[in-house]
Amino acid sequence: MTERRRRDPGDLAPRDAVRRYLRRRASDSTEKSVHGWEYRLKLWVEWCEGIGLDRVDDVRRWDVDEYYELRSSAVAPATLEGEMWTLKMFCEFLEDLGAVEDGLADAVRIPDLDPEDRSNDTKLRTEHALALLRYYRMTPAVYATRAHAYLELAWTTGARQSGLRALDIRDLHTDGAPYLDFRHRPDTGTGLKNKLGGERPVAVTEETASVLQEFIQTHRYDVHDDHGRQPLLASAQGRPGPNTVRVWSYLATLPCQHVPCPHGQKRETCEKTEYAHASKCPSSRSPHQIRTGAITWFLNLGWPPEDVAERVNATVKTIEQHYDKADPEQRRRRLRERMEKRRRPLVDELSIDDEDPLR
DSSP states (O other), X not given: OOOOXXXXXXXXXHHHHHHHHHHHHHTTSOHHHHHHHHHHHHHHHHHHHHTTOOSGGGOOHHHHHHHHHHHHTTSOHHHHHHHHHHHHHHHHHHHHHTOSOTTTGGGSOOOOOOHHHHSOOOOOOHHHHHXXXXXXXXXXXXXXXXXXXXXHHXXXXXXXXXXXXXXXXXXXXXXXXXXEEEOOBGGGTBOOTTXXXXXXXXXXXXXXXHHHHHHHHHTSOOOOOTTSOOBSSOBTTXXXXXXXXXXXXXXHTOGGGTSOOTTSOOTTTOGGGSTTTGGGSTTOOOHHHHHHHHHHHHHHTTOOHHHHHHHHTOOHHHIIIIIOOOOHHHHHHHHHHHIIIIIHHHHHTTOOXXXXXXX
16 A cells, blocks of 8 residues: 655645644634735735745744835835735644744734834714704604614614614514614624624613614515524615725714714715715724714713623723724713722722721
8 A cells, every 4th residue: 555645734825724724713813804814914925925935944033034025115004014914824834733943923013012003092072962863863764764774873882784684673672761782693694703603692771772673664575584583774785885884984974974074075965975985084984983982972971991891792902903993082080980989988988087997
């Protein structure tokens, strides 16, 4: 019997190695995360192929440093950080296979960023969000339309885009105190970012619940998705894709719906009011920017960060670094209020005027 030669993992082409890595990660990661890694590593593969690196075993520490230099001159620091972390994890995978020299992952340089460099300050400002919601709630022609229902959901829950599109009609509970039930249903196409850890009930006001009920009865398309489920935010074809939800967000936040255009345009002739161009309006906002604004609003209302974190399914650290976009005076006022509400009783116990009970 002829002995079959075992394949040397170092012979893997960069493109084949990336495919193997993504298959390995797919079992314990969300589809969105895998797509993000695929895009970042596609750039790495194209670079390798462009300079003639045909085998992963040929990649040296000098090469990863060269790639860092190339990308650092082409992208923003926060983007570079994400790309380098992805490359580092990929190199660790290759090391585990024995496909590259030990220590290659350690040679992947990660930029040291200030927290401000990692986050985007653009958000839907509280005064604009509340003005839009008052307009929707008080104007019969647009009350409980899809734009209204979307903004009510996005602003009052602070949920991620993926969470909003995952909601079904059955997830709205109005018997008793109303709430929305965010559920992880990956087998039917709507997994949550944090999987089962993202499942949670989120309380809403009676007014928001009434808007959603009216939307379901009068403006929602009466459709099912490909799995027989009834999406709450439905398109004519069923459950909307992420890009569709993003367009809805831009359309729902156009300020010219209720005030003169802040950019000097006439709504009747401005192409940015059209479906395909709403994202070009400087004042329209994406789902993530609404989420950022909503979280800032919750915090400015005096909500403890721990309660906000539970509501929006994020860690306190993530909220502080990426979502809390209050201006300095708002933040100082918020901290003073929190001090009075939560810490003043503890400070009062520090008084030494009373008799020391330990004496």
